Amino acid sequence: QSVLTQPPSASGTPGQRVTISCSGTSSNIGSNTVNWFQQLPGTAPTLLIYSDNQRPSGVPDRFSGSKSGTSASLAISGLQSEDEADYYCATWDDTLNGWVFGGGTKLTVL
Amino acid sequence: EVQLVESGGGLVQSGGSLRLSCAASGFSFSAYSMDWVRQAPGRGLEWVSHIGVSGTPTYYADSVKGRFTISRDNAKSSLSLQMNSLRAEDTALYYCVRDWTANNSPTFDLWGQGTLVTVSS
Numbered sequence: 422q423s424v425l426t427q428p429p430s431a432s433g434t435p436g437q438r439v440t441i442s443c444s445g446t447s448s449n450i451g452s453n454t455v456n457w458f459q460q461l462p463g464t465a466p467t468l469l470i471y472s473d474n475q476r477p478s479g480v481p482d483r484f485s486g487s488k489s490g491t492s493a494s495l496a497i498s499g500l501q502s503e504d505e506a507d508y509y510c511a512t513w514d515d516t517l518n519g520w521v522f523g524g525g526t527k528l529t530v531l
Numbered sequence: 532e533v534q535l536v537e538s539g540g541g542l543v544q545s546g547g548s549l550r551l552s553c554a555a556s557g558f559s560f561s562a563y564s565m566d567w568v569r570q571a572p573g574r575g576l577e578w579v580s581h582i583g584v585s586g587t588p589t590y591y592a593d594s595v596k597g598r599f600t601i602s603r604d605n606a607k608s609s610l611s612l613q614m615n616s617l618r619a620e621d622t623a624l625y626y627c628v629r630d631w632t633a634n635n636s637p638t639f640d641l642w643g644q645g646t647l648v649t650v651s652s
């Protein structure tokens with residue numbers, strides 16, 4: 422059981438907008454910034470969003486992040502087939518003194 | 532090229548030991564904290580351990596505390612993970628990860644390709 426809670430799956434059709442939620446507590450999301458990682462099939466994860474809503478260079482602006490209280494969200498607009506991947510949220514936990522991840526959300530592009 | 536390359540994975544019996552290594556290149560290794568993150572087959576990501584730029588502080592997930600030891604050699608741009616008393620549940624792909632802090636916000640901005648550890652019971 423992961424410390425951060427994500428839906429196990431999400432789906433959408435090309436061009437649609439989808440959102441993935443990440444729920445935590447005051448000791449993790451409530452106190453620290455949230456990161457999102459994308460893991461394409463058979464590859465290592467890559468950084469998608471850091472500091473709640475910042476995109477590293479090279480990440481399309483179709484990807485956006487937001488946070489409110491102890492929850493965060495990843496939004497993907499203009500969905501494309503190449504977005505089909507697993508998505509993970511992560512942050513530092515002040516009580517556990519370590520990083521915590523969500524269980525991951527498998528995004529399917531129908 | 533900026534990269535992290537892990538090595539040292541393999542098949543080991545339950546109760547055995549293994550030492551993972553990570554070779555960093557293309558960036559100033561000594562300027563970054565580093566972490567290990569693992570992923571069991573078909574499962575999600577699990578943080579394992581963290582080490583600061585000079586070797587301290589170190590942090591461990593409860594699941595590995597007392598069994599795993601993280602260390603680094605800045606002169607050789609290398610990161611290590613000594614794993615003792617291995618259990619079947621330690622079976623996973625182990626990723627070496629660069630820990631970058633931007634505006635007081637830490638993140639994992641560079642990942643290796645991983646090295647597979649299989650613990651047989």
